[in-house]
Amino acid sequence: MHKVHNFSAGPAILPQQAIDAGVEALKNFADTGLSILEVSHRSKEFVAVMEEARATVKKLWNLSDDYEVLYLQGGASTQFLTVAYNLLNTRASYVDTGTWSSKALKEAKRLGQVEVIASSKDRNYCYIPKGFEIPEDSDYLHITSNNTIFGSQYHAFPDTNVSMVCDMSSDIFSRDIDATKFDLIYAGAQKNLGPAGATLVVIKKEILGKVSREIPSMLDYNVHLSKDSMFNTPPAFPVYVVLQTLKWIDQQGIESIEKRNLEKAELLYKEIDNNELFKGTVDKEDRSFMNATFLLNDESLTDDFMNACKEANISGIKGHRSVGGFRASMYNALDLDSVKALVNVMQTFK
Amino acid sequence: MHKVHNFSAGPAILPQQAIDAGVEALKNFADTGLSILEVSHRSKEFVAVMEEARATVKKLWNLSDDYEVLYLQGGASTQFLTVAYNLLNTRASYVDTGTWSSKALKEAKRLGQVEVIASSKDRNYCYIPKGFEIPEDSDYLHITSNNTIFGSQYHAFPDTNVSMVCDMSSDIFSRDIDATKFDLIYAGAQKNLGPAGATLVVIKKEILGKVSREIPSMLDYNVHLSKDSMFNTPPAFPVYVVLQTLKWIDQQGIESIEKRNLEKAELLYKEIDNNELFKGTVDKEDRSFMNATFLLNDESLTDDFMNACKEANISGIKGHRSVGGFRASMYNALDLDSVKALVNVMQTFK
Numbered sequence A, B: 001m002h003k004v005h006n007f008s009a010g011p012a013i014l015p016q017q018a019i020d021a022g023v024e025a026l027k028n029f030a031d032t033g034l035s036i037l038e039v040s041h042r043s044k045e046f047v048a049v050m051e052e053a054r055a056t057v058k059k060l061w062n063l064s065d066d067y068e069v070l071y072l073q074g075g076a077s078t079q080f081l082t083v084a085y086n087l088l089n090t091r092a093s094y095v096d097t098g099t100w101s102s103k104a105l106k107e108a109k110r111l112g113q114v115e116v117i118a119s120s121k122d123r124n125y126c127y128i129p130k131g132f133e134i135p136e137d138s139d140y141l142h143i144t145s146n147n148t149i150f151g152s153q154y155h156a157f158p159d160t161n162v163s164m165v166c167d168m169s170s171d172i173f174s175r176d177i178d179a180t181k182f183d184l185i186y187a188g189a190q191k192n193l194g195p196a197g198a199t200l201v202v203i204k205k206e207i208l209g210k211v212s213r214e215i216p217s218m219l220d221y222n223v224h225l226s227k228d229s230m231f232n233t234p235p236a237f238p239v240y241v242v243l244q245t246l247k248w249i250d251q252q253g254i255e256s257i258e259k260r261n262l263e264k265a266e267l268l269y270k271e272i273d274n275n276e277l278f279k280g281t282v283d284k285e286d287r288s289f290m291n292a293t294f295l296l297n298d299e300s301l302t303d304d305f306m307n308a309c310k311e312a313n314i315s316g317i318k319g320h321r322s323v324g325g326f327r328a329s330m331y332n333a334l335d336l337d338s339v340k341a342l343v344n345v346m347q348t349f350k
Helices: A016-027 A044-061 A075-087 A099-109 A221-226 A236-252 A254-274 A299-311 A336-349 B016-027 B044-061 B075-087 B099-111 B221-226 B236-252 B254-274 B299-311 B336-349
Strands: A067-072 A091-096 A113-119 A141-144 A164-167 A184-188 A199-204 A278-280 A291-296 A326-329 B067-072 B091-096 B113-119 B141-144 B164-167 B184-188 B199-204 B278-280 B291-296 B326-329
Touching (some): A044 A236, A067 A221, A099 A164, A236 A254, A254 A278, B044 B199, B075 B164, B075 B199, B099 B113, B099 B141, B299 B336
Parallel strands (some): A091 A113, A141 A164, B091 B113, B091 B141, B141 B164
16 A cells, blocks of 8 residues: 555644554553453553643643643534633633634633734735734633644744633644743644544643633533543543654654654745745745645646645645635644655646 | 453443454554544545444434434533533423432533432432423423443333433443434443443434523534534544444344343342342342442452452452442443353352
8 A cells, every 4th residue: 555645634644653552552451451442531541541641741841730731522612612611701812813713712702702802814814913912901812823724823922911822723742832821722632632532721720710600510621620631531542542642742852843844844835935836825924834725826727736646645635615725734743755745746747 | 361351331341343443444444544543524434434323323213304413522421511501491300310410410500490300319329210290391301311320220211291301321222212202312422332532412303492592602402413513523533433333233233232231130130139248239120231239248358359350350340439339330242251250250259
């Protein structure tokens, strides 16, 4: 079987060693003689997985015990609501940089005053707003670090005293950041972290307990914190594969992963800029290093280009309908060779 | 390696063929050359999985198109809230038969008037209340068909014109029932259905749209129905293994599964009743065929009995702290041989 170059936007390519470890755990988990699918989440073997998965996030980001790590269900879409339930008292400020930011603020609006303090909607989200004012009395500022659909990314985060909340679903652990700039970070696992079905939440504990509303148990961060992510049965297998992915990230080192991600992105964007058949959709300074969105100048060539990609075993590059054209998602586990294969098709196509 | 007799209460024993299919899909999903963990949920291959997983539930229960099937995240614990969000207008009636019923009504209380119309709390939930009055003006009646922790089970469902909602997490597809008695059935997958991380919801569509409150998107059944369970990224791998488990159920036939479950339960309860060292905790007529709870008359023998079980490769029979003693969970995939092994240890122990 030829290698598939997997540019899927999510669920997306994972390190082979994480998948291989998943296979082994399906067959015989931690030498229990049972599959990880049929072992109690209260068993010492699974509790150890959960603890290591929480600890590894803190290690990777060098976080003090002021922060705690949760593994929940429901994806970022559930966090859109949960964040507001737990943190929105008077008013919250949101930056709207695409589909997911818009959805996040839509859910928060049900619970209080939400102000869109900056937006790139005017140009179909092809840039990241900068230099906006952040009202000092905001309960929090919500941003989306990388916009999977539109292909833009913050390359510098706002400087503010307001508590920052960030949806990092599509670029978490792709680069060296100071996570302590944020009071809450959340991410659906299914891009850089692992399989669909697990959601990572990292919280600075002191921000909780400041709203007066009653919070349903499953949406209450304090409930989940008090039970070490085991208030109800966690998504055991997805969390297990997340742990294997985190271990791979730790072995590689985030700096080395960032370096490789830069190399991949530069190679592809160089071709997009130099190849007269194509054009990028995002302002150069705000281009995502994870999701590169680009168009054919002559749309009638779309099917031919898709076929050429298919012949080269390139998968998952059809663009989202909101942007059209193509999207190459280059998450951590994607090899430089896969980007070279795509660039090669683009050159040959010319 | 000796076979482990897996009596875990959940996550619990699954059919080997479902686990084997999971292994294959981790390696190469539907001949895509990719792992199911790294394939888009919008791919035709995964959409086919989701469609078949929904259709198979309707087939097994012979449901008309008045009903629809959803696969969600968050477990039954999230459904406790979601049910009330979508259905509770004026008042709802709940029967309290244990820990999970209590949690269900606690979450519903946040959203409206909840009346506990019957309860077995007076005798530590060791029976199923019967002959209770169901107020005709209830928006719905909520019951828990099987009580995993206390080991009791409805062997006949209430007859009522009130819309019935049932948490079937721990006995779904274990016996031949008329599912059309219910307007909504939900179940966390991690007992009879598959791995932790997927939640099944079956809804009679006409009951929706009758509440006036605004419903957050992720808690709105109509939102999920309108997107065929793909409003956000579904827990792809757990759903895949659920499908494999449903196929196994379909191959066996529910009647044959029920027959075997009866045989297993009768064998174990007979030993509990005949062996002077042990006693059951639940009134005989309400005993669960899934989770058998029992005590040693002389508690000081507990460690010895646990060791004897361990030596016989019997796993997961420690009772829940709410009941103490032992709990043998005998879900669909557990072989009669495993029950025989347990009965053998009980006899030898005597």
